[in-house]
Amino acid sequence: MGALRRSLVPYLDEGGPEYRLVPFSRLREEIIRQVEAEADEAVGITKRLWELRAPIREALGVVRAPEVDPSSSLVAAVDAGVNGKDTALGFYPVVAAVGVVFRGGRRAGEPLAATFKMPRTYLEEEEAVKQGALMGFYLQFELARLLLAEGMDLVMLDGSLLLRRSRYSPRARR
Missing domain, CATH: 3.10.20 (Ubiquitin-like (UB roll))
Incomplete structure (x- = not known):
C-alpha cells in the first residue's frame, strides 16, 4: 500500500479528484450526504436561473407570441x-x-x-x-x-x- 500511495502522490497533488476516506460502515451515510449536496446545488442553480429569466429574455429579444386563432391558423x-x-x-x-x-x-x-x-x-x-x-x-x-x-x-x-x-x-x- 505504501508504494501505491507514493506512486499516486504526484497525481493527487496536481489537481486529482477529491475524495473522502470513511469507514465502510459509514459509506451509506456518505453517499446520502453526497446526493443531498447535489440536490441542494441543483435547487440553488434552478433558483438562480429563475432569477435570470427576465434579463436573459431581454438580452435575447424574446417577446410574447401574439394570440393565434387555432381554428384558422x-x-x-x-x-x-x-x-x-x-x-x-x-x-x-x-x-x-x-x-x-x-x-x-x-x-x-x-x-x-x-x-x-x-x-x-x-x-x-x-x-x-x-x-x-x-x-x-x-x-x-x-x-x-x-x-x-x-x-x-x-x-x-x-x-x-x-x-x-x-x-x-x-x-x-x-
Whole structure:
C-alpha cells in the first residue's frame, strides 16, 4: 500500500479528484450526504436561473407570441431524430427531420421529411448518435426555417435549444 500511495502522490497533488476516506460502515451515510449536496446545488442553480429569466429574455429579444386563432391558423410542428444500423464496418447513423403542417387542427397536406447521408460510419455507437443528433438539430432548424418562409403562423420545435459543447464535442469530453 505504501508504494501505491507514493506512486499516486504526484497525481493527487496536481489537481486529482477529491475524495473522502470513511469507514465502510459509514459509506451509506456518505453517499446520502453526497446526493443531498447535489440536490441542494441543483435547487440553488434552478433558483438562480429563475432569477435570470427576465434579463436573459431581454438580452435575447424574446417577446410574447401574439394570440393565434387555432381554428384558422397555419401551424407547423417539426421534430428530428437519429437511429442507425450496425454494419460490418461500424455503426451507420440515420438522421431525419419531419415537419407537419396543420390548419385548424387538421393536417394540411403530406408531412415533409429531410435527411442526408452521414459522412461515415463510426466505430462507437455513442459517438455516432451524438454526431447524428447534431445533424438532426441542423435539419430540424432548417426545415423550420423553410416552413416559416412558407408563411406559417406558428412553428413548434421539439428538441433542445441549448447545445452544450461538453455533450457533443469529443475534445470537450477529454
